Amino acid sequence: MKILRNLLRDRRGSSAVELVLMAPMLTLAMLAAFDLSIGFWGKLNLAAAASRAADLATSPGAVRTDYTFLKAEAETAANMTNAVATVTSSLECDGVTQAANVTVCNAGQSFARYVSISVVAPYKPSFSYGGLINASGITIGGAATVRIQ
Numbered sequence: 001m002k003i004l005r006n007l008l009r010d011r012r013g014s015s016a017v018e019l020v021l022m023a024p025m026l027t028l029a030m031l032a033a034f035d036l037s038i039g040f041w042g043k044l045n046l047a048a049a050a051s052r053a054a055d056l057a058t059s060p061g062a063v064r065t066d067y068t069f070l071k072a073e074a075e076t077a078a079n080m081t082n083a084v085a086t087v088t089s090s091l092e093c094d095g096v097t098q099a100a101n102v103t104v105c106n107a108g109q110s111f112a113r114y115v116s117i118s119v120v121a122p123y124k125p126s127f128s129y130g131g132l133i134n135a136s137g138i139t140i141g142g143a144a145t146v147r148i149q
Helices: 002-009 013-058 071-079
Strands: 083-094 110-125 138-147
Touching: 013 071, 013 083, 013 110, 013 138, 071 083, 071 110
Parallel strands: none
Antiparallel strands: 083 110, 110 138
């Protein structure tokens, strides 16, 4: 009985027990931060690829009617597996976006032409995080829009 009382009052080694209890949780938090930062890096990479393609759309002498070449440029700049780029051009007449088949504004209207580039790619984290992120991963992406005229 005296031995049991002495053991219950003894505080030596309690910090080691606390460390053993907390170490797995701290390790999981560190791995989650690392894993999610890789996903965030991928998102920034896709945004930079879209921005680079938008820069190419505004290069001197590049005003044209077809900007589909930017799709391949954005996908290459993304440098990620399964990255898919979408390029759309639009026309605004007096601040109203026109239908795709409208190529010129009526006389006297102010106009603006835009090119939008969107790049998306799948990101699959290393861990499922208890079902918070589905097993197939999530889609990350970046976009850029530039006025060309």
